[in-house]
Amino acid sequence: MSKTIIITGGAGFIGSHLVRLFVNKYPQYTIINLDALTYAGNLENTRDIEEKSNYIFEKANILDAPQLEKIFSKYNPDGVIHLAAESHVDRSILSPLDFVYTNVIGTVNLLNACKTLWGQSGNYEGKRFYHVSTDEVYGALGDTGFFTESTKYDPHSPYSASKASSDHFVRAYHDTYGLPIVISNCSNNYGPNHFPEKLIPLFINNCLNKKPLPVYGDGLYTRDWLFVKDHATAIDAAFHHGKNGDTYNIGGFNEWRNIDLVKLLCKLVDEKSGRPAGESEQLITYVKDRPGHDRRYAIDASKINKELGWKPSVTFEEGLSQTIDWYLANTEWLNHIVSGEYQAYYSLQYNR
Numbered sequence: 001m002s003k004t005i006i007i008t009g010g011a012g013f014i015g016s017h018l019v020r021l022f023v024n025k026y027p028q029y030t031i032i033n034l035d036a037l038t039y040a041g042n043l044e045n046t047r048d049i050e051e052k053s054n055y056i057f058e059k060a061n062i063l064d065a066p067q068l069e070k071i072f073s074k075y076n077p078d079g080v081i082h083l084a085a086e087s088h089v090d091r092s093i094l095s096p097l098d099f100v101y102t103n104v105i106g107t108v109n110l111l112n113a114c115k116t117l118w119g120q121s122g123n124y125e126g127k128r129f130y131h132v133s134t135d136e137v138y139g140a141l142g143d144t145g146f147f148t149e150s151t152k153y154d155p156h157s158p159y160s161a162s163k164a165s166s167d168h169f170v171r172a173y174h175d176t177y178g179l180p181i182v183i184s185n186c187s188n189n190y191g192p193n194h195f196p197e198k199l200i201p202l203f204i205n206n207c208l209n210k211k212p213l214p215v216y217g218d219g220l221y222t223r224d225w226l227f228v229k230d231h232a233t234a235i236d237a238a239f240h241h242g243k244n245g246d247t248y249n250i251g252g253f254n255e256w257r258n259i260d261l262v263k264l265l266c267k268l269v270d271e272k273s274g275r276p277a278g279e280s281e282q283l284i285t286y287v288k289d290r291p292g293h294d295r296r297y298a299i300d301a302s303k304i305n306k307e308l309g310w311k312p313s314v315t316f317e318e319g320l321s322q323t324i325d326w327y328l329a330n331t332e333w334l335n336h337i338v339s340g341e342y343q344a345y346y347s348l349q350y351n352r
C-alpha cells in the first residue's frame with residue numbers, strides 16, 4: 001500500500017538511518033525528510049538516497065507552525081515519525097531553553113499540524129503520529145533493575161525533562177483529541193554518522209587525533225548501547241505494527257560502564273589503525289563530572305521483542321567495530337564537521 005510519511009530530523013544521526021531504511025525498503029511510499037539543518041543536521045548523511053524518486057527533502061523548522069501547516073497540506077501525509085530534537089545532554093545544561101523550544105513547543109506544533117489536517121476528514125483511519133523518545137525520561141537506576149514501559153517518569157537533565165514533557169503532550173493529544181499515536185523510548189544509540197559530541201564518536205575522533213579522552217567523574221556511569229540501524233528497524237516494527245496509544249521500550253540488553261567501553265574503543269582503534277597496543281588508552285583523562293549525571297540506564301526491551309518480534313541484529317563488539325571502521329573510512333565527513341562552519345558549535349562542548 002502506498003503511504004506518504006513525514007520523517008522529522010531525517011538529516012540527523014538516527015533520522016538519516018531511518019529515512020534510508022524507509023526509502024529503500026518501501027519504494028511504494030513517499031518519504032519526506034523535514035529538517036531545519038541545525039548544527040546536528042547534515043545532508044551528507046543522506047547523500048546516497050537523495051536521487052531516489054520516493055525521497056523528498058524539505059528544509060523547515062518545527063518551530064514555524066505556519067510553514068508546517070503549508071507542508072502538511074502540500075503532502076497530506078498519512079504518518080509522521082518525529083525525531084527532530086535538540087539531543088545532547090551537555091548542551092541542555094548550557095542552554096535549556098533551546099530544548100524547551102524545539103523538543104516541547106516544536107512537538108506540540110507538529111501535533112497541531114496533524115490534528116488540523118487529519119481532523120478535517122473527521123476520522124483518523126490509517127493515520128499515525130510516531131514519537132521517538134529516550135529512556136532518559138525514566139531517570140536513573142541503581143546497581144540493579146530495568147526501565148519498563150510502566151516505570152514512572154523522573155527526568156533529571158533539561159534534555160530529559162524536555163523529552164518527558166513532549167511524551168506527555170503526545171499522550172495528551174491521544175487522550176484528549178483521539179490522535180493515533182505510538183511512542184518509543186530507546187537507550188543510547190551509536191553507529192555511523194553520529195555527531196562527534198556524544199561519547200563514542202567524540203572519543204573515536206579524539207583517539208584519531210591523539211587528543212585527551214575526557215571521562216566524566218569516576219567513569220563508572222553505565223549506559224545501555226544499541227546500534228543505530230537496530231533502532232531504525234525497531235521504529236519500523238512499532239510504526240507499522242505497534243498498538244495505537246502504546247509505548248515501546250527499545251534497547252539491546254547491553255550495559256557498559258563508560259570506562260570499560262572507552263578501553264574497548266581504544267583497543268579497537270589501536271588494532272585498526274596499526275598503533276602499538278595500549279597507545280590510545282594513554283589519552284584517557286578523568287575530568288569534572290557532569291552535573292545531575294544519571295548513574296545507570298538499562299532498558300527492559302522484552303515487550304517489543306514479544307509483541308513485535310524485534311531484536312537487535314548485531315552484538316556490541318560487532319557494532320562498535322563497524323562504527324570505528326566507518327569513521328576511519330569517512331575522515332572527510334568527520335573533518336568537515338569539526339572544522340569550518342561546524343567549528344563554532346563543536347567547540348561549545350561542555351567541559352572542554
Ligand code: NAD
Pocket residue numbers: 008009010011012013014015034035036037038039040041042060061062063082083084085086087088102106132133134135163185186187188189190195
Ligand atoms: P541529532 O541531534 O543527531 O539530530 C537531530 C536532527 O533534528 C538534526 O538533523 C537537526 O537538524 C534536526 N532539528 C533540530 N531542531 C530542529 C527544528 N527546530 N526543526 C527541524 N529540525 C530540527 O539527534 P539524534 O541523536 O539522531 O536523535 C534523534 C531523536 O532520537 C531525538 O528525538 C532524540 O531525543 C531521540 N533519541 C536519541 C537517542 C540517541 O542515543 N542519540 C536515544 C534515544 C532517543
Ligand code: TYD
Pocket residue numbers: 089090188197198199200202214215216217221222223258290
Ligand atoms: P552521551 O554520549 O553524552 O549520552 P547521554 O548523556 O545521553 O547518556 O554520554 C554517555 C555517557 O558518557 C554519559 O555517562 C556521559 C559520559 N561522557 C563522558 O564521560 N565524557 C564525555 O566527553 C561525554 C560526551 C560523555
